[in-house]
Amino acid sequence: MKKIKLNIILAILLSIFLVFRISTKESTPDFRFSTTEVVTGDIIESVMSSGKIIPGEEIKVYSRVNGDIYKTYVEYGDIVKKGQILIELDSSTYENELSTKLKNLEILNIELTQMKKKVDTDIKLLEGGYIAKIELEESENDYRIKSIEIDELQTSIDLLNQQISDTKLTSPIDGRVDYLNEDLITEGKMFVNSWAYTISSGHRDLNISLSIDGREITKVDVGQNVEFSVENSDKIKFLGVVKKIVEPIGLKPNIDKSPVFYEVIVKILDTNSSLKTGLSVDATINIQVKNNINKIKRSCLRFVPPEGILIKKAPNNTQGSDVIWTLNNDNSLSAYSVITGIKDSEYVEIIDRKNLPKDSKIITSVEIVNKNKSSNGFSLPQPKRY
Numbered sequence: 001m002k003k004i005k006l007n008i009i010l011a012i013l014l015s016i017f018l019v020f021r022i023s024t025k026e027s028t029p030d031f032r033f034s035t036t037e038v039v040t041g042d043i044i045e046s047v048m049s050s051g052k053i054i055p056g057e058e059i060k061v062y063s064r065v066n067g068d069i070y071k072t073y074v075e076y077g078d079i080v081k082k083g084q085i086l087i088e089l090d091s092s093t094y095e096n097e098l099s100t101k102l103k104n105l106e107i108l109n110i111e112l113t114q115m116k117k118k119v120d121t122d123i124k125l126l127e128g129g130y131i132a133k134i135e136l137e138e139s140e141n142d143y144r145i146k147s148i149e150i151d152e153l154q155t156s157i158d159l160l161n162q163q164i165s166d167t168k169l170t171s172p173i174d175g176r177v178d179y180l181n182e183d184l185i186t187e188g189k190m191f192v193n194s195w196a197y198t199i200s201s202g203h204r205d206l207n208i209s210l211s212i213d214g215r216e217i218t219k220v221d222v223g224q225n226v227e228f229s230v231e232n233s234d235k236i237k238f239l240g241v242v243k244k245i246v247e248p249i250g251l252k253p254n255i256d257k258s259p260v261f262y263e264v265i266v267k268i269l270d271t272n273s274s275l276k277t278g279l280s281v282d283a284t285i286n287i288q289v290k291n292n293i294n295k296i297k298r299s300c301l302r303f304v305p306p307e308g309i310l311i312k313k314a315p316n317n318t319q320g321s322d323v324i325w326t327l328n329n330d331n332s333l334s335a336y337s338v339i340t341g342i343k344d345s346e347y348v349e350i351i352d353r354k355n356l357p358k359d360s361k362i363i364t365s366v367e368i369v370n371k372n373k374s375s376n377g378f379s380l381p382q383p384k385r386y
Helices: 002-024 092-128 133-166 182-187
Strands: 030-036 039-055 058-062 067-072 085-089 168-170 175-180 195-200 206-213 225-230 238-246 261-268 280-297 311-313 322-327 333-343 347-352 362-370 382-385
Touching: 039 333, 039 347, 085 195, 092 133, 133 168, 182 195, 206 280, 280 333
Parallel strands: 311 333
Antiparallel strands: 030 362, 039 206, 039 280, 058 195, 067 085, 085 168, 175 195, 206 261, 225 238, 225 280, 238 261, 280 347, 322 333, 322 362, 333 347, 362 382
């Protein structure tokens, strides 16, 4: 009788233990899948970048002569024409020297004319036997020396004329005064090779300077279309075209392992008054466009099944292909290898999908909800996304 009672007690304790274990054991995870399908549509492959608006042309104006500033004709921001005078230096010193040399030239030319007559006379006298040959040679030599003296003086006069012309600094292009040397202009004196102004074509001819990662530069080529927007006006899109690709200076690929960035110059096609040099831009370089192609969301290629999911078909290690996962009717998963093509920010092209069943539910993500019971028998679901 005692053994029966003892067995009953042990059975009761065992039942209580099992009930406790079952009530506190974590329940089977609840998988909530997000799926999509292969769709038909267009993809525009592009490279995104940012940069600034720069002038299409920018030329610095330097002084070619020394001189005191006589008069300034333009200020910062003025629109100028090619050849327009920007600043004029005092040319009186050069003009006075030029006046003296011109008078000397006049005298030398008179002397040269007289020497030419002397040479002509000596030739006739020599032919008549009235003078010796050496006398003719002396007169011819005097004539040659005077001619050389006149040539040297003429060169000096030409230089003075150029210096007088250089006292007027003119604009090399149609453009705008974007920079000026205020300190030098205020001082009132110019020196040879001193910078005075920078003229840019920014009011009518603009470019964009973009910085492109070296890993994407192989996709970019001259002539590709570019869409961009300027800061604080994202809704307005402007158009441009790739004009030039500038390689980094002093690149040493075997030594420097840091990221390499290339400068891409884009010519703006539809310039208007809202675009100004220095504005920041966000640009999209359109690499290629494909229409009416099969595509899936890029998130499908990033999905990796978490532990605990039943896998009916494992992925094949096919070289050069990507893997997508599909949801079967029994909530198991199957993997398929696909060959992808171009992509945009949301979709990727599917080039080869012959092994993928039609109308497959392709998984983009899964949310796992663990239903744990606390000591009071209740807790909120704890989701985890993959």
